[in-house]
Amino acid sequence: VAMAHLVAGLARCWCPSPLQVINFPVVQLHMSLMAMRASQKDFENAMNQVKLLKKDPGNEVKLKLYALYKQATEGPCNTPKPGVFDLISKAKWDTWSALGSLPKETARQNYVDLVSSLSSSSKSSGQVEPGADRKPPGYETLVVTSEDGITKIMLNRPTKKNAMNRQMYHEIMLALEAASKDDSRITVITGNGDYYSSGNDLTNFTDMASGKVEELAKNSAILLRNFVGCFIDFPKPLVAVVNGPAVGISVTTLGLFDAVYSTDRATFHTPFSHLGQSPEGCSSYTFPRIMSPSKATEMLIFGKKLTAREACAQGLVTEVFPDSTFQKEVWTRLKAYAKLPPNAMRISKEVIRNKEKEKLHAINAEECSVLQERWLSDECMNAVMNFLSRKAKL
Numbered sequence: 001v002a003m004a005h006l007v008a009g010l011a012r013c014w015c016p017s018p019l020q021v022i023n024f025p026v027v028q029l030h031m032s033l034m035a036m037r038a039s040q041k042d043f044e045n046a047m048n049q050v051k052l053l054k055k056d057p058g059n060e061v062k063l064k065l066y067a068l069y070k071q072a073t074e075g076p077c078n079t080p081k082p083g084v085f086d087l088i089s090k091a092k093w094d095t096w097s098a099l100g101s102l103p104k105e106t107a108r109q110n111y112v113d114l115v116s117s118l119s120s121s122s123k124s125s126g127q128v129e130p131g132a133d134r135k136p137p138g139y140e141t142l143v144v145t146s147e148d149g150i151t152k153i154m155l156n157r158p159t160k161k162n163a164m165n166r167q168m169y170h171e172i173m174l175a176l177e178a179a180s181k182d183d184s185r186i187t188v189i190t191g192n193g194d195y196y197s198s199g200n201d202l203t204n205f206t207d208m209a210s211g212k213v214e215e216l217a218k219n220s221a222i223l224l225r226n227f228v229g230c231f232i233d234f235p236k237p238l239v240a241v242v243n244g245p246a247v248g249i250s251v252t253t254l255g256l257f258d259a260v261y262s263t264d265r266a267t268f269h270t271p272f273s274h275l276g277q278s279p280e281g282c283s284s285y286t287f288p289r290i291m292s293p294s295k296a297t298e299m300l301i302f303g304k305k306l307t308a309r310e311a312c313a314q315g316l317v318t319e320v321f322p323d324s325t326f327q328k329e330v331w332t333r334l335k336a337y338a339k340l341p342p343n344a345m346r347i348s349k350e351v352i353r354n355k356e357k358e359k360l361h362a363i364n365a366e367e368c369s370v371l372q373e374r375w376l377s378d379e380c381m382n383a384v385m386n387f388l389s390r391k392a393k394l
């Protein structure tokens, strides 16, 4: 349902008309292509053409259209930044704000060009296909359940070792937002299958190999910043049940959880240098504080892999359990914790987290902006291509 809300929200946001719906009638489109300087009339035509697109252009394009429309009509973003859990408004604000001081005329031209490219790639057959572009409700990459006062968010791409694709980032944000408001007392993140998570899905970078790489890097940085922001701001006790090995962002974000329970089968590593990347998830700040600076360096710079017991000795993991009794022991304990008074738990978390919330958001912003540059480096692109072409495993 939350996903349906986001999709519907974005479907509304990219076009000024309140009548915009997710399905598009199939209509032959007539375009004023390649106008060097878009007139107000071209702009208005483009706005009308947007409503006739047959295929849903996807959320990123819709956000771009929204931002260009706002820039063309109102100029640079001048509204207050929405809260981190107001996902749709925040995504819109971020995209508009990213346009900086782009002149209105250029934004108008870009809007017209973008609509033009969408329209020319949109097939037309003269038939309306009801429901063809409608997404089913629910999560595609997660299984979310709630019982005994605990909301469990299970990463559910076991055949890909629960690698986090863009869809999963968005769905985790939505699931956290929903869990922050439901009547559960504790929220758990865990993985389905033999891995907790293999981290960022490296195919997220596939598009970087072709065209518009700067734009993709910028959008990825925005997505990452919002994603990590949800962990910083999450108001209830957040527990990681680490059911197997964890890599990359699934390790760094552990520093933002309130407790981390791990099977003794798990390992923890962040191969950022191997990938030509740099730390994220606030780990550049949390890891040196949780461990010692030099232990953090071994993980974050040299990519040292820790066993669960080593991670526990370093303070990253709260407690390690034998794999054979892991699930039983952890869930028994969590069910007992979930009987504690919810307001006391919430307020205690607030007292602990509030001391450094602002700092964490600043660190998050800085890490994302450094990464945005890193993603464009040869070191990063080569490492990703190596993985995808199976020359190397990290």
Ligand SMILES: CCCCCC/C=C/C(=O)SCCNC(=O)CCNC(=O)[C@H](O)C(C)(C)COP(=O)(O)OP(=O)(O)OC[C@H]1O[C@@H](n2cnc3c(N)ncnc32)[C@H](O)[C@@H]1OP(=O)(O)O
Pocket (backbone or CB within 6 Å): 159, 160, 161, 163, 164, 166, 198, 199, 200, 201, 202, 203, 204, 220, 221, 223, 224, 247, 248, 249, 250, 271, 272, 275, 277, 280, 387, 393, 394
């Ligand atoms: C929007 C952008 C935000 C960016 C945030 C920044 C985040 C950074 C990071 O998280 S860095 C860490 C990235 N992760 C990795 O580098 C891990 C890469 N994977 C591996 O090294 C290995 O797959 C493994 C050690 C996790 C597991 O090895 P093995 O047991 O031999 O299994 P397979 O390699 O055969 O994997 C099975 C299947 O899963 C696919 N897969 C696994 N991990 C990933 C991944 N991270 N991205 C994409 N795909 C992954 C793998 O390709 C196999 O698929 P296939 O069966 O071939 O279709």
